[in-house]
Structure formats: structure tokens, C-alpha cells
Amino acid sequence: MTITKKLDGDTLTVSVDGWLDTMTSPQFHDEVQELSGAKNVVLDLGGVAYISSAGLRETVALFRRVSAQGGSFSVRRVAPGVLDVFTLTGFDRKFEIRTD
């Protein structure tokens, strides 16, 4: 899994490429510890074809940290299977999720 971060003003875009599963979620956890002073976070999952509960937990944890500091959190370019995971667990009602 590769993770790239791009800071644009007070918004950090985190792009993930690969599977967000039990084995890779610790790496994701480490990478998003440092938000480079950004207030808002956009999580670009365009390269993620698969997410399991471990990946979902890390995503939700990131959302809570951003919300706690008063910023906005959204998930972009979500694949169909990954979208199922967000909608069936009800997280699509907590933060913005877009397929584009």
C-alpha cells in the first residue's frame, strides 16, 4: 500500500493506493498521525479496491480527530465495494462520501 499526502492551504489530501486491510491498516495509522497542521482532511480512496473492518476503524478514527479539531472530513473516489462498507455500517451519514 502506498500513501501520499498533499497539503493545500489548510486542507490535507491523503491518497491511498492498495488494500486497506488488517495487515496494511497499521501503516495507514502511522502515516496519518501527522496532519501537517491541516484543519480539513480529504481521504482519496481512488486507489483502494478493498477495505475491511481494520481499515474502516482507521478511517473513522481519522474522521473523529479531524472533527474534534473543528475541521471537515470527506472521502472521495470510493469504489463500489468500499462504498457498500461505508453505507451498510451507517458511516455515510456521519461524513461526506463521494464516488467521484
Place this chain on the structure above:
Amino acid sequence: MKRTGTLIHKTYRNLLVSTLAMTASMYLSSIVDGILVGQILGTMELSAINLTYSISFLKSIPIAMFTFGGNTLAVMYKGKRDNPRADIVYSISFWAGILSSVVIAVIGIALTAPTASLLGQKNAELESLISLYLIPLWVLTPLTALNNHTAAFARTDGLKKLATALPIVSNVINLICDWLYMAVFGWGIAGAGWATVTGYLLGSLLVIGYFRSKQRTVRFTRAAWKRLRDMGKILSTGLPSALIYVCNFLRLYLTNAIILSATGTAGTKIASVSFSLNSLCFIFIEGATMTLLPVLGALYGERDIRGQKLALRYGMWVTVGLSVIILILSELFPLPLAAMYGLTDSALTEVFAVTFRIMSINIPILAVIYVMRTFFQATKQKWLANILVVLDGFATVVPLMYVLAKIDIYWLWASFPISKAVTVLITVVIVVIYKNVRHKDNYLLIEGEEGPVLDFSIHNNVEEATDAAHKTVAFCEKQGVEKNLAHNIGVAVEELCVNSARYAAKSQSDSIDVYVKVSPQAVVLRLRDNGNIFNPTEYVDDTGREVTGLKLVRSLTSSIEYNRVIGFNVTVVSVNR
């Protein structure tokens, strides 16, 4: 990642130890019984007991029918996750087994005198010894039914210690009482019989342990009264096992008659020692195949075709391997073995050394026949199992012995290995013809997989759980399954395997069998491990996490079912298309 037999082999080996202990205690007690009778009372008494073995087989017919029929059928229902039906089968087979054994015992006792006369072939001394032994033999019947039925269910419930202890305790007490009743009290041949009754009576106290066990997966149910028609299914499932005893009864009665008329009492003495020693091979052959029966039954219930083949192959290797060891021992040491029974007369031992060696050649062929019979029985090809039993147990050996006995005593004993070879040959011909006529996929005559299937095994750890998910998603997408459904099945594989690794796995060497089947209506996933009991449908998460793997699996899939069968955790998940 390929499907390995690790899980099945491990479960087979686990069950094998307790089953071998059971068959060893059964047959060893009969062997040591024979040795004690031969040493304390003499070879004439030993011959009398040998002549009653046909009665032992006769009374075992209803016991085998209800014990093995009930146990195999109950395991099959558990394999299909139909637990209420398994309880019904357990209840009917238990009570019907006890009741029928009481009836047969009462009839047997009433007919003691004519039975002794029939078995003794007009030899007054033998007749009188036989009638003394017959009464305790019949009294033993209901106790055997109780102990065997309980041991069989305890074994498939994973209560290995209890299943092992039941026959061992019974037979150890039997042997102690043998010495006490015959050597100390001087009760003669009747003492040998009453010693067995005492052993089984005291051993049956352990049955209470099974009834009180929390690990017992089958219960008595009143619903059995409304489904007495299940008796037919129990009887037809147990028929091949019971048919063995029918054939053994007929074979022993007729072969003993041929031996007695062709070779006289000297030949009968050789026969009694030969048959007693030959039962040594049954410890291993019957033990190994009895172990295979519930394993194959469970795999058949789950429609695990690859698993059935893996179990058959492993069971065959183990059974034939064990039988070859017995063959080598029999060929190397016939005289020391005969001496144990007090057979030391040089005129007799000279003949015995040759006849016993000839007879022993049948052992590995017998192993193959028993394994194949078990396979056909467990995969519901009962007609083929029954053909094997009749051919092996009766139809080939009796006519061959009748003809060959006219040549000399050596050819008489050669009828055993020749008849086994003939049995295998006839069965192979039947299978080949049936396969070609019915256009079956394979020579085992079992159905092939319908539709695309992914079948592989992983080690029970977190690392391989995610690899399994990758493989599953790739397979589903290749089969044209919608991307989101393929994803969801992959997530289910990962989450369930991770949970198994974290909560159920006993060691790193444990493995999980993963099976994915794609059909136009649904994608079905089956995971099997042999770890601690872990029911994902009942698991209450106390981690405090808002998102857990099992919650996610429940959200993403259409259904999730769990079953615990012969020590396996089996979870079946389906996602409708």
C-alpha cells in the same frame, strides 16, 4: 495456496487414538480372554468359546444398526446444521438399540439348549461347554448396546477421554474378573462369560458422565415420538455396519462347521487360535475405518467433495500401513503367538505355522475392503457398501472354503486371502461398469462440483487471512461476480479468518479450509477450522469498538450460519446476487 488435508488429517488422527483405544480394548480383551481360557481351562474350552463367536456377531446386529446408523446419520444432520433432527436421531437410535437388544437377549436365553446343539455339531462335550457360556453372553447384550452407543456419540462430540475410558474400564474389569472367576472361584467357562458381564456393568456407570457432560451436542427429545419414521433412515444407514455382523455370523457358523467336519477337533483348535489372533488386525483395521466414518459423514453432509477424497486417501494410507505391520508380525512369529494360547503340541503347531501364515495374507486386502466399504457407506452409496460386505463377509469365502477344504487343510485356509482378492476384483468390475453406464465423473462414483469453486487452505494466522481475502476477490471477479459482491465476500473471508486466528486457533500449525462457490443466485463461503469453539453468530463483542469484523460481516452478507461438528468450527456465509 492449495487445499491441503492438514485439517482433516489432524482431526482423523485425534479421533483415531480414542477409536483405536476402543477397538483395542474390545479385541484385546477377547484375545487375552482367549489366552486366559486357553491357559487356565484348556484348548477345548477355547474351541467352545470360538464356536460361540457366531452368536456374538448375531447379537451385535441390532446394536451395530442403531449405534453406527444413528451416529452417522446424526453427524450428517449436524453437518447440514439441522441440530433438532440430530437430537431426534440420537433419541430414537438410543432407545431402539436398548429395546431390541433386550428382546434379542430374552429370545437367546430361551433358546440356549437348541443353540448349543447347533453350534456343537453333536459333540456332547462342546455342547455342554457352549450352553454354560451362552447365558452370560446373552445377558451382556443390552449393556453392550448402552456402552457402544454412548461411546460412539461421546467420540463424535469430542469427549475423547470418556469415549476411550468406557470400553477400557469395561474390559480391564472383565480381565481381572476372568482370572478371579476362573482361577480363584473355579467357575470354569461360565466364569469367563460372567466376568465380561461384570466388566460391562461397572463400565456402564461412565455413561452417566456423558449424560451430565456440557459438551454433549445431542439431547433426548420428545419430538422423536413424532418422527419415528426416521427409524427407517437410521436402519438403512446402519445396515452396511450391521450387515458385517450378519455376514460374520453366517460365515463363522458355516466355516466352523466346514472346519470341524473337514479337519476334526484338531482343526477346530487351530481355528480357534487363528481366529483369535486374526482379530488383532481388526483392532487396527476396524479402528481406523470406524474413525473414518464420522469424518466422511460430516464432509459428505457439507458436500465437501475434495475433503471426502482427501479423507479417503489418508484413511487408506493409515489403515493399509497398520495392516502391513500386523501382517509382518503374523508372518514372522506364528509359533510364539500360538504358544500364548497353550497350543504347543508339535503336530498341531507344525500345521498351524503354515495355515496361519497363509491366512494372514488376507490382512492388507481386508484393510482396502474395509476402507472402501466405509467410504461408500458414508457417501450414501449403500448398495455398493452392502455388495462389498456380502462379498467379503460371506459370499466368496464360504463357497471357496467348501471347495478348497476337499483338497487339504492348507488350501482350506488359503480360501481367506483368495476370497478377499476375489471380492476386490468383483467390486472393481462393478464400479467400472457402473461408472461407464451412468457416466459418472470418477471411479469413487461421487458427484463432481456444480459450478465454479475455489477451494484452498491457509494457516490459522492473521497474515494469511488477508492473502485469503485477495485470492477470494480475484476468483469471484474472474467468475463475473459483481465487483461489490466480490469485495464483500473477500471482507467476510478476512474478518472470519482473523477472528478464528485471534480467538479459536490453538496453535500456529492449525489451518483453515476456505471454500467459495459461485452460482447464478448467490456466492457461498464456507470456512472450517479445528480450533476452540467459536460461534461467530453468537459472539458478543466486548472490545468497545464501534466497528468490528463480525458486525461488518453481518452487515455485508445475506446469511451467516455456524455449526460445530466432530471438532470443526464450520461457518457458512452467503451473499445473494
